[in-house]
Amino acid sequence: MKRLHAVSQTIALNDLAALRQEWEMTLQQESGDGDAVADMIVALNEAVVNSLRHGYKQEAGPVEIEIWRADLTLQVVLRDSAPLFDPTLVPTPDTTRPLAQRPLGGMGVHMMRNYTDELHYNVTSDGRNQLTLVKYNAFE
Amino acid sequence: MDITVEKPNADQPFAIVSLQGDLDGKSYMALIDRAQELYQEGIRQLLIDLSDVKFMSSAGLVGLHTVVMVMRGQNPPSMEGGWSVIHEISHEMDKSGAHDPNCKLLNPQPRVRKTLDMTGFSRILEVFSDRDTAVASFQ
Numbered sequence: 552m553k554r555l556h557a558v559s560q561t562i563a564l565n566d567l568a569a570l571r572q573e574w575e576m577t578l579q580q581e582s583g584d585g586d587a588v589a590d591m592i593v594a595l596n597e598a599v600v601n602s603l604r605h606g607y608k609q610e611a612g613p614v615e616i617e618i619w620r621a622d623l624t625l626q627v628v629l630r631d632s633a634p635l636f637d638p639t640l641v642p643t644p645d646t647t648r649p650l651a652q653r654p655l656g657g658m659g660v661h662m663m664r665n666y667t668d669e670l671h672y673n674v675t676s677d678g679r680n681q682l683t684l685v686k687y688n689a690f691e
Numbered sequence: 692m693d694i695t696v697e698k699p700n701a702d703q704p705f706a707i708v709s710l711q712g713d714l715d716g717k718s719y720m721a722l723i724d725r726a727q728e729l730y731q732e733g734i735r736q737l738l739i740d741l742s743d744v745k746f747m748s749s750a751g752l753v754g755l756h757t758v759v760m761v762m763r764g765q766n767p768p769s770m771e772g773g774w775s776v777i778h779e780i781s782h783e784m785d786k787s788g789a790h791d792p793n794c795k796l797l798n799p800q801p802r803v804r805k806t807l808d809m810t811g812f813s814r815i816l817e818v819f820s821d822r823d824t825a826v827a828s829f830q
Contacts, residue, residue, distance in 0.1 A: 564716045571713075571746065589802055596748055600716055646811030658810050659749040665809050 552626075555581055556618035563611035564603055570616075571596060577618060578689075583625065587689035591625055594666035594684050597659040598629050598638075606633025606680065625689035629682045630675060637672040638663070638682065692718035692744075694725050704733050705829050707797075709740035714747040714803075719754030726758040736792075736829050737762055740822075741799040747806055755794075755816065762793045790817040797825050 556577045562570070571592055578588040595616070602614055615630040641660040664670055669685035692712035699707065706729055712718065726737065737758065741747075760766075795817045799807060807813040819825035 567715065568713055568717060593746075593748070593802075593806070596715070596746075600748065600750065604716075644810075646809070647814075658752050661810065662749055662806065 552619050552621045554617060554619050557616070559615040560613070561611050562599065562603065562614045564600065564609075567596060567599060570599070574618065578625070581620060582691045584689055584691055587625065587686050590666040591627060591684065591686045591689065594663045594670075594686075595627050595629070597663045597666075598627075598682055598684060601638055601659055601663075602629065602631040602633055602680070606631055606636060620690065623688050623690045625686040627684045629680075629684070631680050633680060635674060635678075635680055639670055639672045692721060694721060696725070696729065698734070699826065703830075704735040705738075705826075706734045706736075707738045707740055707826070709743065711743040712745075714741075714744050714751035714754060716748060716750035719750045722754045723757045723761065726761040730761050730764070735762055737794050738797055738819075738825050738829070739794065740797040741803055742797065744803055745800060747799075747803045749810075752806070752810055752812060755796075755812065759791050759794045759816070791815055795819060795825055795828065797822060 556574065558570075574592055574595065575588060578591070599614060599616070603609065603612060606612065613632055615628075617628045619626040619628070638660045643664070644658065644661055646661070663684065667684045668687045669683070671683040671685075673681050673683075675681050692710055692714060695709045695711070697707045697709070699705065708722075708725065708729075710722065714722065729737070739755070739758070744751075796807070796813075797819050799818060804813070804818070807816070807818065817828070819828070
């Protein structure tokens, strides 16, 4: 496994546009596949927003992000110190129903699931949330 | 994100709102605010031009959802209440399952279109690739 990128800092919602650019540049330099990279950036953006909006209650908060490459597989690890919450347990919305009959708030997790090939949650040994997002065939 | 507004016909309560930039958690409120201003000005139908939106997050979907409500004369929720408020109001949305007659989308880029399709929004908000056809559909 090769680590391509790592940040550990306090992040606010307003920082996300710059972070997305940083992630995109990192992955382009590594010859990331355009579609796969774009998918992962959408998913990772939703994951970080989820941490800030729900975990840190709209406030800035400490977040760690690591981007790894293993052969053609892209793996992103996100850790935060917000109250423990497993987003993978959020029910999948039925997107075939009219907008009226389904909650909108579950779309972030729905997008995380659909823009990745694997999505795993666990609690770190020091008691933090850890979300792992995986995309196969993400490099040319 | 920049927002530009055109009102092609002063006699018609219709506007074209063009967005430039990312429609995300930082910008979606600007779209909602602009829609509210337009509603106050008498606008009831919107074509939202997404040609220059390269990135859209789930917050962007909340923005689109809320704009539909605004054009229906429904009070949008206070965003300070968080996403749970959106859950509460979502039952007010279109119950017919048909395309909304008052809000339509123009020319989303493939990445944005993918999110619209994935989340079922393109079944609610009709998507056009041709501006003239889209404008004519409101008449």
